[in-house]
Amino acid sequence: MIRLDSISKQNGLQILFIEASAVLQRGEKVGLVGPNGAGKTTLFRMIIGREPPDEGQVLVDRGISIGFFSQDVGEMSGRSAVAEVMDGAGDVSTVAAELQALEAALADPARADEMEALIERFGEVQGRFESLGGYALEGRAREVLAGLSFSQEMMEADVGALSGGWKMRVALARILLMRPDVMLLDEPSNHLDLESLIWLEQFLAGYDGALLMTSHDREFMNRVINKVIEIDGGTLTSYAGNYEFYEQQRAMAERQQQAQFERQQAMLAKEIKFIERFKARASHAAQVQSRVKKLEKIDRVQPPRRRQAVAFEFLPAPRSGDDVVKLRKVHKRYGSRVIYEGLDLLVRRRERCCVLGTNGAGKSTLLKLVAGSTEPDEGTVALGGSVRMGYFAQHAMDLLDGEQSVFEALESEFPRAGQGSLRTLAGCFGFSGDDVDKRCRVLSGGEKARLVMAKMLYDPPNFLVLDEPTNHLDMATKEMLIAALAQYEGTMLFVSHDRHFLAALSNRVVELTPEGVHEYGGGYTEYVARTGHEAPGLHS
Incomplete structure (x- = not known):
């Protein structure tokens, strides 16, 4: 359905993809994983055509409908949550809007001379609306919103009065109601309570389209996906199975690569030692030359890229009463x-x-x-x-304090702490390198x-x-x-x-x-x- 064919992409100085390829097939439920900043959101944007790759191509089958949920939900106001969700339901919402306009036109005395044409068009549109399941649409919209923990009052109220987290749920409900051929969900598990999360798991289990999603909730990922695409160092690697299986496969591949690297290093060290020992002796000149040539031709095995996981030793907490x-x-x-x-x-x-x-x-x-x-x-x-x-x-x-940097915020809280200790602390919580100089307001x-x-x-x-x-x-x-x-x-x-x-x-x-x-x-x-x-x- 969707093919990423040798794509390369650079953002400023950061290289995100180098001739990376992957495929999303019909019915696959894929988890997109990789460290923060690896390019997961950029990949979504390339699939929906908002950003082109620098090289290579993104191929989407003709006629495929794609629903994209992102954390950036934009402005919503002036309509009820139900109306907002129904408005995003793809073809059926377009047909519903025309039906509404025709109803208004039929009731307008000024358009009496068009009556015959309007009635004929109304019949056609109504038939199309019915075939798309339009009359069941509101019931389905309410069902999805209820699954995402909306009360009846919240469904009827102006969506503009909702908090950001609830607006995200409305945006997610729009995509779920649409049931497109392909769903792209960027962090759908954020802002959901436990009941909504489990309901969403069950909904996605029953969804027969293709799914590509990111999530920081490992349990949710584990239960929904049957394939993983990993972004790592500019490449895309696919693994069959759920998230837990991917972790096992990745760890095993890393161990094998490390063992291969160590074996090669031992062999290289032995060869170099031989060359160093005998390079001055004329009697061994042919052997030394042959070994030098052999070393030049060897494909070097790289050690596995280690993810920087920083562990931090927290101070013991003082004892309280019972x-x-x-x-x-x-x-x-x-x-x-x-x-x-x-x-x-x-x-x-x-x-x-x-x-x-x-x-x-x-x-x-x-x-x-x-x-x-x-x-x-x-x-x-x-x-x-x-x-x-x-x-x-x-x-x-x-x-x-918006004007303080991350490091200044930590330093003002703990003026006696050493710089190294505070930098390690910042690294633990995902602020490495220049990130510690970011102002809190950004x-x-x-x-x-x-x-x-x-x-x-x-x-x-x-x-x-x-x-x-x-x-x-x-x-x-x-x-x-x-x-x-x-x-x-x-x-x-x-x-x-x-x-x-x-x-x-x-x-x-x-x-x-x-x-x-x-x-x-x-x-x-x-x-x-x-x-x-x-x-x-x-x-x-």
């Missing part, structure tokens, strides 16, 4: 919406509580109450003795999140309250964060939609339901085993 935070008979409402009535909760030292609950159950509200950024209407929230808290929330990113949402996380974990508090800490983090940074938090000896209370993060770090689950709090010991994996579902809103 009771870290206690909520007693907490009532909380927003206007007429009751969030809690008489909530009781105790978090103890070294517990890693993940908070689960459907949309609107009050997960973020619970974290805000604990962090003191919102007050209960009734009841008490009390921190225990010697508790030093660090709170990561999405709004924390707005508190960065950072993307993901970069800001990483900087806030770095500031919080360099000298860690003994109680971490984390609201969606993995949003925007790439897989390598996420793995580093999981490894760091696995060694962390303090207490954690967190909300995340990343199942790998939940399973790796939680040892207790607090589930918020309309009937009250349900608690499960043993973490997320045990919760799934005991309840038979991966999220509170889904029952298998």
